[in-house]
Amino acid sequence: MARQIDNPVLRGFNPDPSFLRVGQDYYIATSTFEWWPGVAIHHSKDLVNWRLLTHALTRQSQLDMTGNPNSGGIWAPCLSYADGIFYLIYTDVKSRRGAFKDTHNYLVTASSIEGPWSDPVYLNSSGFDPSLYHGHDDRKWLLNMVWDHRQGRNRFGGIVLQEYSVAERRLVGRPETIFLGTNRGFTEGPHLYYHDGFYHLMVAEGGTKYDHCVTMARARDITGPYEVDPLGSMLTSADDRSLPLQKSGHGSLIETHTGEWYLAHLCARPVVDHYCILGRETALQRCSWSADGWLRLAQGENKPLVEVAPPALPAVPFDPVPDTVFFATKVLGQHWSTLRSPPDPSWMTFDERDGFLRLYGRESLSSMHRQSLVARRQQAFDFEAEIGVDFAPENFQQMAGLVLFYDTDDYVYLRITSDEKAGKILGIVRSVAGAYEELPESDVVLTARSLCRLKAEVTGPTLKFSYALGDSEWTRIGPQLDIRNLSDDFAEPVRFTGNFIGMCVQDLAGTRAHADFEYFSYRELNHSSE
Template identity: 50%
Template sequence: MIQNPILPGFNPDPSIVRVGDDYYIATSTFEWYPGVQIHHSRDLVNWRLLSRPLTRASQLNMLGAPDSCGVWAPCLTYADGLFWLIYTDVKRYGRTSTGGASGSASLRDFHNYLVTSPSIDGPWSDPVYLNSSGFDPSLFHDDDGRKYLLNQLWDHRPGSNRFNGIVMQEYSVQEGKLIGRRENIFKGTPHGLTEGPHIYKRKGYYYLLTAEGGTGWNHGVTMARSRDLHGPYELHPDQTILSARNRPDAALQRAGHGDLVETQDGQTYMVYLCGRPLRNRGTCTLGRETAIQRMVWGEDGWLRTEDGQGTPQLQAAAPGLPEHRFAAGPEREDFDAAQLPIAFQWLRTPWPEELFSLTDRPGHLRLYGRETLGSQFRQALVARRQQAHCYSAATVVEFEPEHYQQQAGLVCYYGGAKFHYLYITHDETVGKHLRVMSSLPNHVQTDTFTAPIPLPAGVPVQLRVEVDEERLYFGYRVDGGDWQWLPQQFDASILSDEANAPGQPNFTGTFVGMACQDMSGSGLHADFDYFEYRERPYCVNPML
């Protein structure tokens, strides 16, 4: 059996392709660098993180991108001996009327690009600019060799339907650009928010798969088909072929944004995004994850879930391929290599040498104090995804701040307006000390601080967090002593899409990692000797 989600933690908008006996899934990374996650499997059951292809400034530079912007909804296909990767780089999403001075929510910047590679491991080409008319681009390779770009069409005009349908335009490989007339081939259904298009050709029909209802609780997968690529497209008799919108009891919620793959023996599987809400708070701290399940084609030529219920499943039938397991990633990273371990990412910049080094002090991750945790430019924050509701994370840091503008420590981070940060700093009253800053979403953004805890100078400090669903606890120890736990219980449920900060889009997931700031501009560094992340079937209050 397949256990869903197959890609736990923040891995939304899956696009799947099979090349021979290998399956690859690309997922969105938003403001996290490098861009796009590609996972690999040979049996659809076991998956490993393989690579992130957008690694240099010519492909992706997100400096200044707001939270939850950056790389949206990649599409990965294979044709003509090449892998084709399409992605959106969102530069501006806009704000609501409560979002301050950043301007209109109607005007948004969605830039769509294409990169190619003969190998999934790269090297990937410099990007070809396609258009900026909307997001969720997808490339369809027709039987005659012609290629077509599809994307959601954004309409900023007053009184308009912002999600104004799915548009299609031919792409010329020879000219490296879109050619011909752009057509709106599908206006969507009353569920609205039509996005995430993919086209497939089967038995004389062109099948169009879209996401509708928004990426929250009303999300779903809609299907339509036509004998002609250009339409008109008729709706599936059930309209929505997969959703949890009417199933509040389903373990996997927010199901939608699907893509199809055919196995070697002709079975059809659909990958889709989903969310696992916290039992007590109903928020998805793990973000939007990727699940998969078998689909079947009916005698009427339409696709449905295997049980006909159209509901996402925690367990799905595997295709019967030979089992292919991968070695589990290490729970502890000692930073002994010159490259950052693949589980970790940073924010926005294609120039990580400005933020961190693994060679300045071998065996350590050195973070250079840069901008605040709310910065949209150069943040020295290196973190990994939270992938389970219960986990423990720990690190040790050597850091000798001289004043209150210098900070370093352990952070549980959703975005610049939602985090819990256990950090070391210094002031003229207490000296070197430890405290927690929490950035809490509310109608008015609020930052809260715990009382300072004095620390001795010149010694490493171990930092630890225990997360049990919505409960979060911080601890520390010095000189090999006992763990000392802060008396506060922090609210982990705010680290979620659903806990809205004013005017902010919320499409990512929670990370846990290490950070360093120096707002004085002198760049004081912090050295981290290791980082541990251990998932648990359950957690207990460490103070009991």
């Protein structure tokens, strides 16, 4: 079979791609929202094979998300390069419900893509989705959408442009509105490109759901006026719900070092009905410029393809990520995330028990401040996850186990705790749209002190839990569960992440009970076509 790009290239919760080429290396930065560390940066040499290379925001001096709301934090980063320096623009969203959004935009820089990245320069808070355009005249310009909270107004108040001074490390001059968008509405995600005498403005429109799209406009002058592409959206799946890649929009463009053009864009794949448990992902499309100078998909229509012809580059594959992590290695790796703040020895350590990761219990799964939770993305429709945990709870306020976690409103948790009458028990709790529920019929009394193995098997929208004590055989626990609530599409207002699977500990009395984890396994299955 001929080599091809298989979409999505970044599977499971990797939205809002910012595409960059530096020499013969290709990078995509994606949003991380309330998950730490901030801004995932992926790397490829051939656009076919990708790896998670690093994260840009790894210090609380760069990003403090303590208390940030669900689906707040890092929105739509923009990665760029000029004069030997990498630039990264990002938004830290502090509030997002109701009329107002508190969206603070920052800039960090680095001489190497792998950092260290600088402490941030504050830019503005007028809206979100900022990007930096490096002009051919050596001037630099910040673009972002403006949020208009006033009643009776278009909340997406247009795209503004303002000059950035490298010498002064601040914005200078007055912001100028250069584009108000089309009748599709929800105009956001601006990126600016200069090609054949035109400034080409790429924006996302239609909202980041099923009406999402990429719209192009162009102007001879950077401040406009901008003429909208006469053929409408250059990329969308809004008109065809049969397409495997839905929600297609929010694009970012590069030219390869072989002179070929590719668009990275956001997409999502429904697991069942319209529910996207994997969250929003990133795909690539091949592009070309029309005879009259407009950007077009290479196939001649505006619908995204799953299989895309690659550029004329040699294949450079990367080693696969191991299925199982044994914590005797004392390393978590790039694919692990924590909520809102970095791991700290006060609650996560490899040094207290040889061969184990120890987590000290902190606040509940409802907390937006101090959770002891370590997790990784779900990246396949069907998978098995397994942990080995040693935990000796003394009361009902102490819990530890295996969790499938969308956000503080929606999760499913196979947890060990203690009951006044039964003693140490294993059972299932869950939250659906913020409503907490225990499944007491699933409770199992654990009489022996031994390593408890916990397993989750997910097939599309369904979940089954199992457990085993020591080296014993697996035993099913609880009913088969519907997990459509662990998706972007289950609740309002719209939310933006995807399902995670991980380990966590709570001690609601503040006595720092701990659990020890020996290993974590995540293995993708082939039950359904992907």
